[in-house]
Amino acid sequence: MKSPLIKRIPRELKGEIGKYLVIFIFMAATIGFISGFLVADDSMITAYNESFEKYNIENGNFILEDKATDDFVKAVEDEGVTIYENYYQEFDTDNNSDGEYESTLRIYKVRKDVDKICLMKGNMPGNDDEIVIDRMYADNNKLKVGDIIKVKDTEYTISGLVAFSDYSALFSDNTDMMFDAVKFSVAAVTDDEFDRITTDNMRYNYSWKYDKEPTDDKEEKTRAEELVKVMAANGILKSYIPGYQNQAINFTGDDMGSDRSMMITLLYILIAIMAFIFAVTTTNTITKESSIIGTLRATGYTRSELTRHYTVLPVIVTLVAALVGNIMGYTWFKDVCASMYYGSYSLPTYKTLWNTDAFVLTTVIPVIIMIFINAVIVTHKLKISPLKFLRHDLSRNKNKKATRLPDIKFIRRFRIRIILQNMSGYITLLIGIIFANLLLLFGLFMKPLINEYGDEVIDNMICRYQYVLKAPVDTQIDGAERYLMTSLKTTVEKSKADEVSVYGIQDDSDYLNADFPSDGVYASEGYLDKYELSVGDVITLKEKYSDKTYDFKIKGTYKYPAGLAIFMNDDEYRKVFDKDSEYYTGYFSDEELTDIDSNYIYTKITEDDLTKTTRQLKVSMGGMVELVEIFAIIMFIILVYLLTKIIIEKNSLSISMVKILGYTNGEIGRLYVMATTIVVILWILVSIPVLTLIIKEIYRYMMADMGGWIMLKIRPDIYITMFIMSVASYGVIAALQMRKISKIPLDEALKNVE
């Protein structure tokens, strides 16, 4: 025979439909979003991984000073590779016909063999006045098929929006901290048109594919290192990027999977909080039904039968929420999440894949968490003897006496009693508030942090024009100051190697305001912060393409937020890197160095280059920030609502009783609602230092893979905004609770408990 108690389940659901519905919607939406995210993530990663073969993505590329000679091609191809011509030219572009050239387009021919292009919308260029551009750049600049853009002097009609398979992240320069899909795009025109616009600015770029793919990373690296030697011996190499080092290809793949564990953790914390809410409501029901439980236990019902009875509803709600959530995940949220990816990366089209893993993670595990937490808490609660249940004596501690309170006003003592009585609920509330405010704070601080970082980068720019030269060349322009620079890599185990700029600065520099030491280095503040270093530590850096390492003792810090850098005296630099006294790598200058031939300039760093990171981060975050804020507030309201509801329900008899005695609803509110108000405000305040600690850790983890570093700073006014938003959300709930109090009938206390 089935337990007749089962029949209570639908009735209980109906009786508390509001509560169950709120939790159901919240869980279904959360699970839906996470499931959608996992499905989109997995489908996208698969599409990305498959794109290497599907679009025949290169194993690497290099740029030569001039066209490759037959001898060069032969020498290189003898190493077991095939070389493909992949020339490009860069042009300033006006994309909104305002006469200002705000972007740079890197124009290729339409590729046919290697790094093929995925057409997302429209057509590939059929005529010479047609161009295809990157889909994400088009989105960021509100360009669509049919629009006209002006590239240098030529007007083109956009015939299609595309994803270049070798530019899933639009890095214009492989050493950039962040890609730039706002002011930089790749584009393709017809072969004839490409030849027509050929200028001196042509980049003789070649891609290569191994005839036989290396079997592992080690082999790939060895082969790439061999290849570069052959290339350097046979031609003038201007750039050399093996595929595994190409950020434009790899950044997306590295970044895509990285949010997964955080999302899953987020889901489990939310489910655990919901499980605690269920458990608190159930223990409240157990208290209310103690005589029934006593009777059932006295009659022979086992504790496990009752535990099952009291946990079945939360489990059913979770299971249904998980199933509904998964359906929404596969249909609607998947597209939302995919569009988030498309908002950050130039990914090709994808196909939705069934994801067993995602189903288990978002269905089976939440149900297990729900069962576990509820079973533990309910079993513990039901451990009391049947007799005690019959006597409504549910306190575990036999000798527990009423907590002595100081001789303060009755109303205050009353409130303290309410707080003490509901401590378990309030502790759950504290966890919930910390979690909701964690999300809220993330939503609030990210944008200002990035804006401030952008401002700081500009305020602390070394100079307006920083030139990196291919070879030393003189300038007659006043104020230009020579410097030395190279890039080394960090050698910290278990973390992705970062590129660190090593500067040699002359004494009494006009551009850097410090006396750099000759027996150590000054490190940029971001470097110290990212690697948790301090003055006095010794760092080890290695050369990019060899295993040679250098040790530097940190003697001080220098404010240079644009990237990870160390600074030393130029003489020391020459000694360390074994350079002669005439050697230098570039100029700092506040004026443009017009007298230097552009062929000598490797790159010119301006404000625009340094603000790429902030620009792209802002675009990538897009509407996410607001979404997180809204989610956090909804979660806050739901949590506080459910827990305060329990507190009022638990005390409905007493509330009815004091009503009979003549208390007004306002007075009762000042007792019961005010107690919760005090706790909520206290918890919000308590959460601030806790949140700061948690955010520091999460931020470090979240940003660890990013090249460079943005130092975490949360302005005090952000905490104030968070406080105000939390308190305002609570205000809504307090009003609801007041309404609930006014609805408790006078005769509640007089009624038979049955």
Next chain:
Amino acid sequence: MLLEINNLHKSYGNGVNRVEILKGISFDVKKGEFVVLLGPSGSGKSTLLNIIGGIDTPDEGYISIDGHKTGDMKDKALTAYRRDHLGYIFQMYNLIPNLTVKENIEVGAYLSKNPLELDELIDTLGLTEHKNKLPNQLSGGQQQRTAIGRAIIKNPDVLLCDEPTGALDYNTSKEILKLIEDVNQKYGNTVIMVTHNDAIKNMSDRVIKLKDGSIRKNYINDNKISAAELEW
């Protein structure tokens, strides 16, 4: 012999607050016997009933049912003991508010391998027309009938009644007592009823009078009358 109660001692509290509730209670109950435990408030009768019912434990002494001592039983065995042998009726009916009359009785039936026939019992209890009502739609007497139904549907060896008429008026009380009497006669269950109502002793086979935790009298009622004839 169905039940053997031997030298039960029970006290609550510590030190100066220590109160001895039972001071060496011993008696036997035969199968099918209707026993009334009579005594004023604080005499220890409810505590005694709870110990018999396996929901409280004695400090000393033991209960033996069919030769099995409850004192030797662990929590799980005690639950099984209650499940297999006992039915409970309380002064407050302790019905489940969101289950109907029929379903509340089924709560008892669920525990038994051979429960009584449900509809027949509902009929015996006079609840046929109320069987689909919720407890809050019933009078006190009807609620207590439902509670009796829940207790006896599993046809327990022993029916423990703790002031079953304590919350009821005279006429309803008599109806309930009649019902318990009928059940005792029809199904042959042993009934142990705790009451402070002196008149009820007249319907029992055996009367045990308690005072201050001790048995003052334990005798066979030779002048047993039916519940319908009771007056108080």
